[in-house]
Amino acid sequence: MSTRDEILTHVRRHGSASRPELQTALGMSRPVVAAVVRGLLAEELLTEHQGENRGGRGRPGRRLRPRYPAGAVVGADVSHRHLTVAAATLDLTVRAERRVAIDVDTRPTAALDVTADMIRQTVQEVRLTVDGPVNACVVGIPGPLDMSKRAIASPTILSSWSGLDLAAELGSRTGLTVSLDNDANLGALAEHRHGAADNRGNLIYVKASDGIGAGLIVHGIPVSGSFGAAGEIGHTQVIPDGDWCRCGNRGCLETIVSVRQVLQQIQHFYPGDADLRSRLPEIAHHPVARKILAESGRTLGRVLANLCALLDPAAVIIGGEMSQAGEAFVDGVRDSIERLAQPGFDNRVLVAASALGTRAELIGSLTLARDIALRDGARRPEG
Template sequence: MAAPSSGSLERLRVANRRAVTSLLSGGPMSRADLARGTGLSRTTVSSLIAELIAGGLVSETTDRGRPHKGGSGRPPVLVTLSAPSGGVVGVDVGHRHVRVAVADRTGQVLAEDCAAVDVDTHGADTLDRTAVMVRAALHAAGVERDEVHAAAMCVPAPLDRRSARVSTGIMPGWRDLSPGEELQRRIGIPVFVDNDANLGALAEVERGAARGASDVLYVKVASGVGAGIVLGGRLHRGASGIAGELGHVQVGEDGPVCRCGNRGCLETMVSAPRLLDVLQPAYDEPLDVQRVLELDADGDAGVRRVLSDAGRTIGRALADLCNALNPELVLLGGSLGTSSALAVGIRASVDRYAQPDTAAAVRVAPGRLGDRAEIIGAVSLAIARVASG
């Protein structure tokens, strides 16, 4: 067997540095916790931390952590990202909104703004609007553009890592656009791009309800349905970057035509707009997602039936994914992620259709970061890219 080339070894080391700094963007951690969270050996983690400390990117804190699993040994030394000058920009592009945040390099948000935008059909206009929002947020945060080290943006569609372009079937107004290159040209800052569910997963693992978990499925249920997959503490993007497109699993050969071009995709049955269309005829008041969640919390029978049925449909697709990946946690995000009825339906289908041992190992829970998960994930990605060089 041929020895790995120096180039492949360097790429592996950069990826390992990125995995370590991504976890540290969520706060101080011990070397042992970093090893558990990344799946790397303790020797590798210690070597990477020494390298990062020498480069001024990481420092040891005066605080001490707790021994693993409440043990009585000596508390471990914690390491943390250093707090150099300057900042980063995070951008969350949804189907119907753009959210922008400016943060320092520890992840503390300094300024944030959100605007309703017709994203899918107006790609260039959306990026123009985003650039204006970035400049305004930088001004509000008191950060000069030349002090910004990187920006990261998420998009609500499959993103092909080879071409750096999104699926134009889902976002028709983005044809021939490379989102990262286009936004970088407008704001003069390096821009890194990923899928929205991926960055939601990253945020929840680093700063939210999945912190400390290594194998997680983050399911975003909003105007579409997507999944971010974390395996061994790292985001799994797949060969071309489009892993986790749960919303485009076919659940009915003769179902409605999906915006991706296929028929009977999961999201044609359970997306937020679809569920609102199903519910509205039974209610005298205008319904939106927030009102549906309120009715769900109040125990409204009609809303809980529809959301529970939607959860069962999602859970049927998730059960197969759980059988394949054996996660410890299914975390629900997006505008409908806090629905208890949705979670009950998903749990019921996972229990029914997944292998018994697989179902017993997985917990289904709402995310902690709500609709801000994606913007927090974008900030974390920008920080990690700066720290990894």
């Protein structure tokens, strides 16, 4: 990466930066930073603002902010039960958003058609208020994707979409260039750039909803593995000879900790209440629900403790629907990680609920779409 691209990428990633911050973060000399920034200001890719004097001493420094090209990007989050599509300008301000219930698992072709329809409608809506092209579209999928990121990599998970060239199918239906990524990877990207992980270089993000998947970031780079299945921790075995899992094995983490399983246990204390799922944050205060959530958190934490021993992350961020279940669940995760960590290593890793909540995957899809748009040459700043 050239010096110019390094500086531009840093300011875009962090939202703003001062010249001294650039020198420190990128290990560049003052004259180099000054010269490159002068060029980027002349190209109108950066703007300069007076910073706030937070410390109350000395003169506030001047801050550089990114200026984005015209146009929009589209992101979509496909879950086992819902589809959310949003379009945003390149500063990631959402200008159009739609959400519907879908059934990917049993009605695959219909789900594909609905996804394409929703993308088309969202694009139409954003074109009413945003000038410039729709530059990129990223769709997050709740399953492992093969290396070329075009198809489901597992014959058992999301099997109804297995073998389909999903990017091509959606591309031909929408007229856009569509890229795919795993949903937990997108959640990790969003939390890394905009959320609770705050640009920490090594991060484990867990999407805990109907499935359990992890997105890994190592040295600031998302890791998808040799075969696209890195972070599929939902299918690590925690109970030998336990219940059968949808993946074809027995006793997987998902058979114990998914939101469906946890709600089934809590249901005993709310007989006749058919809609516990939408009230999860509220019922999490029930004393028995708290115990169940804490125990589920500790089970997830035992698997994550092993992952922490392997990767030594700075942060473990818990997202998905289970992150909405109050503090008990995340406290349980933290409890196991701290209890099982090696002596001297405890308390260093941040274990926290997602700052972006159930929107992390959607924001991640928009963030990756913007990265693709900027990489592919959407360089001219907005009028």
